[in-house]
Amino acid sequence: MSSFRDDGAAALEWVASYLERVREYPVLSTVEPGRIRAALPPAAPEAPEPFAALLRDLDEVLMPGITHWQSPRYFAYFATTGGEPGILAELLIAGLNQVGILWRASPALQELEEVTLDWLRQLLGLPDPLHGHIEDTASSGLVTALAAARAARPERRVVVCSEHTHSSTTKAARLLELELRTVPADGTHAMRPDLVDLSNACALVATVGTTSSAAVDPVSLLADMTAAEGVWLHVDAAYAGAAAVCPELRHHFAGWERADSIGVNPHKWLFTPMDCSAFFSRRPDDLRRAFSLVPEYLRVSEDVVSLSEYASPLGRRFRALKLWATLRCYGREGLQAILREHVRLAALFESWVRAEPGWTVCAPRHFSLVCFRRDGGDEENEALLRRVNDSGEVFLSHTRLDGHYVLRLAIGNARTAEEDVRLAWDVLRREAAAL
Ligand code: PLP
Structure with missing residues (x-):
């Protein structure tokens, strides 16, 4: 077990540098179904392998199959944060x-x-x-x-x-x-x-x-x-x-x-x-x-x-x-500051949607989730969401409200800043114009 400390240091370094670079990845994984499985050996190794081999395969084999929930540009479902203390x-x-x-x-x-x-x-x-x-x-x-x-x-x-x-x-x-x-x-x-x-x-x-x-x-x-x-x-x-x-x-x-x-x-x-x-x-x-x-x-x-x-x-x-x-590590004040910022950013995004002709807010906004759609049919909104997510720049999801296909922007990542929300709105408008 002499390598435990070295391997541990390498794993921590891996996580720290991942979190620093997480904005660089396409938010939604682009792999085809089965691609990760096909890249993995069909059975466990006979002989012990070094932990370093696992970190290498994490980079080379698994990372393409990671959807980046830790990204500040993740706005799908309910966005989350694996915070550093946790x-x-x-x-x-x-x-x-x-x-x-x-x-x-x-x-x-x-x-x-x-x-x-x-x-x-x-x-x-x-x-x-x-x-x-x-x-x-x-x-x-x-x-x-x-x-x-x-x-x-x-x-x-x-x-x-x-x-x-x-x-x-x-x-x-x-x-x-x-x-x-x-x-x-x-x-x-x-x-x-x-x-x-x-x-x-x-x-x-x-x-x-x-x-x-x-x-x-x-x-x-x-x-x-x-x-x-x-x-x-x-x-x-x-x-x-x-x-x-x-x-x-x-x-x-x-x-x-x-x-x-x-x-x-x-x-x-x-x-x-x-x-x-x-x-x-x-x-x-x-x-x-x-x-x-x-x-x-x-x-x-x-x-x-x-x-x-x-x-x-x-x-x-x-x-x-x-x-x-x-x-302990966020404290009440730290938690409140991030939650309030998320609510502020959601309100800001909502105000951009309301001010833009051709877009509609589809539900009252109470917290950090905005439901909205582009005027037009369900197919158009579905195609818009596909284009936005295929860009890899941001990831949003959808729901159905009052019979309509509706887009959802959920803010919940502690590292999400105004520039990330602004990017989401820019990508949405860019892809809507290109449709
Ligand atoms: N309840 C509500 C309101 C939710 O939004 C969700 C998931 O998004 C769940 C329950 C299920 O949560 P879990 O994945 O912890 O089971």
Whole structure:
């Protein structure tokens, strides 16, 4: 292992220089399907290879197949940031290789996770007490929430959500053999409370920041309705939840403090490397009712409830360490500064679209996502997006709103500057003119 330090230094140097040069790559990978697989040996080597060989193949074989989520010119889906504190923490996490199957298997893992989630709760302006744990993804959090809701009201089999709810709710309902009841949205793409029917419902999933357009469901009204019926309210704030770190954006979250559970993804808009999804609940006992199963070999005398009793996995990664690193090294002020800049840049881009004849903003903008389209048909907008993404200069994605093909510019990379957003607008107008 004498080369461990040298290899480690080389790997860190690789990452540091990658992050410095990331703007130089085409943002969206240009490889054909199967090209990376074809360039790799079909079986593992017989003899050990040096780590340096792996770094060489990373450059030569894999890099063409990388879509650069770390690029400040990545504006697709929900843009993210693997921030430097979290990158370094991932090394420590693997170095320690904690397997948090129960408290005594890693007291530091469990207690740091509890404390870090409580820090995050405070940063988001959520009330005390709320039980927090970390899931890998918001999708897993949906399974956790709906399983707890079903266990709390086993006679009820319906999950209510809006037509714009993320597909992870549909998938969780399918896994748990619950029936989905979809509520139409209003002109702002938010769930219409007047059309909500809670009969036979065990859960309602409301979204703050929908995937298509970052619409905000009327959580306060929905909380009144679910409380009256004893229905579990889950608030999916996977993307937008981070915005609650800024008090001036908290009005979008009114009522979420009354939810039975809430999901917020630090791996989306809180500068934490994939994966880290925060799950908060007012009803930890109901989570345990659904998930606690302690086999003989894990029984201990300590009077501590292990985090594995609140969700499906037994073994936990030490994800809290990278969230801890992120919250400490950015600080509240650092997080707020970047989130505010993203919102400012999105507002600026929106103002350019509004001022330009032939372009339309297609949804209210609450956070750092702008939905817009060029006047003309769906095919034209689809062709425009293809040309923009083929240029490699920026990467945007699309959705469908009110029956139209709509372009989405999502700002979420901590390194995105005004010049990057300006470039996106220049490329869009250039390619639209060339169509
Ligand atoms: N919920 C919302 C609102 C989302 O936008 C997404 C993904 O974009 C998800 C859930 C799923 O997130 P994850 O990839 O963490 O499962």
